[in-house]
Amino acid sequence: MRGDTELVARAGHLFTGARVEFVCVARDLDTWAQPEARLAIGDRMRAAHDRSFTVRKLLSPSALADEAARAHLRMVADNGAQVRISTTRLPHETILIDKRVMILAESDGPGEREFTVTTSPALVGGVYALFEAAWESATELSAYFSGDVPQLDADSLTILRELGAGHTDETAARRLGLSLRTYRRRVAELMATLDADSRFQAGLRAGELGIAR
Amino acid sequence: MRGDTELVARAGHLFTGARVEFVCVARDLDTWAQPEARLAIGDRMRAAHDRSFTVRKLLSPSALADEAARAHLRMVADNGAQVRISTTRLPHETILIDKRVMILAESDGPGEREFTVTTSPALVGGVYALFEAAWESATELSAYFSGDVPQLDADSLTILRELGAGHTDETAARRLGLSLRTYRRRVAELMATLDADSRFQAGLRAGELGIAR
DNA sequence: CAGGGGATGGCAGCAAGCTGCCATGATGGA
């Protein structure tokens, strides 16, 4: 199936027919350029408030890149959707509806995207289980927003790795070609960023947020 | 495709033809009752030592239920395979070969298992990405074996909470009605248990393992 | 009752971490 138009035409009923759950795994938010699709899900989401209908979105950090995207996600979350961020490279786009239908989007080139729709129980069930595993380990969007660690620059991650490796400050500083003073300054900054009072706490936060890998 | 025999007959070449990577996600180890399949992968695994061939197994904790299973996994790991344990409910069985082929096993009833084999790049790619996300968040088998935290007594958890709260040793000791010396002894023991070289590392482990909440 | 073993805690000394202060060097704009 090629192109968003064809998808909406031929699989639109799958979206509007969602009864229990709508799951979306994606690398970014480029998707849903088509107003029709947005609308169909928008309707569903409005229903999520009252009824037993769940919307879950699992995204990469890149989906938080610009302010517009963040605002959009905040809005989506306010409408009752659960949004989580995974630090690993996610599939370009995967949609799971009611544990029964799976839609995969591929976008290699600049042209129209290609979609694969399947309802095979084995396939959908298998992917759903993997999704659950990925979901469990992802962090809540709110955790990302509540001044936590939206963006931790490369330097900080390097420091984090040294700390995580269990090196002493002296060793770590030598490994990074920094003076002891600067290394410790970095650690202090990092701890301030993580809002940690002790190194233990910093490690805890880092672990919880899935950083430092 | 029904039954292990048919799988081996018709898809055996996919196993033996694996060149770069063999990924196996499963809930338990009931699989591979068929000697042929075991053998094919056994061969591959032996090759994993020298060449650039990776074997990764992602399993549920139930795969560690009995001693025989643990021994088997230890053996598998010794042969160069990477084994990780995920705490979420995994698909009954999913196999990914060289990022090109995917094999799904379904086992509803007591009868023969049903298999689905696909090479669709979109499907395999999508599932692979989800697998990566699940893999990232799973814990090393070695961590499970090396007496990590199957059992952490109430005292240790108390210590962990104090550490997590960011209290200094002196404050924490006072709060727990312990002497500074004893408190620190406890922390040292805890760190030994967690196999941590620094308090940061201990925090990291604690966070990763989901303790101290 | 005597003695062994384990947990506790005081003490001391050392190692590690933390931070204010200031000098130096690089960068960048007026």
Add this chain to the structure above:
DNA sequence: TCCATCATGGCAGCTTGCTGCCATCCCCTG
């Protein structure tokens, strides 16, 4: 060019964490 700004790093002094040693206490067993 001069000046402001910022990141770096050396130094010093202080706090905190770490651990070996030994005394004490409690409990259990013979």
